[in-house]
Amino acid sequence: MLTDAPRRADPPKSIRTNSLWPIGRSGGTSQQPRCIRPSEQPADPRRLRTVRTRDARLRSSATHAGKSRPPIDRTDVTASSRRERVYQRLAADLAHAASPPHSHGHLGVADMRRTSYPTSVLVDWLGHIEERSGFTDSGEVDQLRIDLCRSLASTGTRDCGAAEALIDQFYLQPPVSAEALTEAAQALRELASRDHHDELSRLAADRTLGTCRSGILECLTEHGQQEDVNLIADQIGDPSVRATAIACLRRFRPTPVHLIETVEAYLHDPDSAVREQASRTVAVLYAAVFAANSGAI
Structure with a gap:
């Protein structure tokens, strides 16, 4: 009479697909090793970093899907940084000139009104703009020239050769931009005096200057004489x-x-x-x- 061979115990349903469940020997009754589930395995830090990096890339690609990122123009970044450094240097020169000796940076209200925007520094920069700034691009030089003219106009100080420096802008070679000359003419309205009548008359009669002369005509009207x-x-x-x-x-x-x-x-x-x-x-x-x-x- 044939007897059936003992059947091998089936693995629990929840882990039948687990490759770690050992195949027992025929008829064996030895204790089976415990199955280690993936969630109970110790995590490898290196593997976790790899997974996180991959997930971040996937999220980024999904967020920017269909969007093309323009490349960063390193030339523009460099030019912007250079302009910032130049204007910071100008601000430092102004701050240094505004501080009287032994003030240790502490100025009263009257001192600030008397020394704000030191005209001598602005005149020096305007007269040596390429040397002081180091700019080689004509657009950057013109913009700095415009800013210097506006700053001079805001001082209201008619000394330190401010008016003379502004008049010189009309005779530079090569000629500066029309916008810069317009700002210089407007600044002359604030800083010129009767002592500059002859120079203003010559500029007012120079039709090659075009619309830049508008400020000169107004200045000549304010400080001129009846014969004008x-x-x-x-x-x-x-x-x-x-x-x-x-x-x-x-x-x-x-x-x-x-x-x-x-x-x-x-x-x-x-x-x-x-x-x-x-x-x-x-x-x-x-x-x-x-x-x-x-x-x-």
């Missing part, structure tokens, strides 16, 4: 400064009433700015005529 009326009137023939020249005429005292017909010719000018200034100036000139006639009566 004809010089300003002559500039009406230049369309680039026509509106400014017409506006300047009504600010002279005594009022140049003999120029009424000259200004009236532009009441219908194609340029709206010219028409507006002509209308306002004509009104002032006629008002002066009426006032004179009333006084005579």
Whole structure:
């Protein structure tokens, strides 16, 4: 009579697929080793770092899927850093000049008003802009020149050769940008005086400067003399400064009433700015005529 061979015990259902379950010998009754589940195995730190790095890359690729990242322009980064260093050096020079001896960096309110934005430093930088900055790009030089002119205008200090340094900008070779000359002319309105009348007159009559002369005409009107009326009137023939020249005429005292017909010719000018200034100036000139006639009566 045949007897059935003893059957091998089946592994628990939860771990039948585990390759660590040993295949027992036929008829063996020895104690089976405990199955080590993956969750109970000690973690390898190196393997964890690899997995985390891979997961981070997958998340990044999923987030930026379909998006192309522009490459970083190292040239722009370098140029920006260089500009920052130059402006930091200028700020350091200004701060050093603003601190009087033995102040140890502690200034009172009166001292700050008296020494803020030291004009001598700004004039020195404007006169030696390439040497002080180290810039070789014309765009960077022009922007620094514009900033220096604006800073000089904000000082309101008419010494240390500020006006002379601004006037020199109109004679540089090669010529500087029109925007820089415009800022220099506006700064002259704040810093020029009667002592600079001759230089301002020459610049005001130079039509090659174009619209950059607008600030010069206004400055000459404020600090000029009665004989400058004809010089300003002559500039009406230049369309680039026509509106400014017409506006300047009504600010002279005594009022140049003999120029009424000259200004009236532009009441219908194609340029709206010219028409507006002509209308306002004509009104002032006629008002002066009426006032004179009333006084005579």
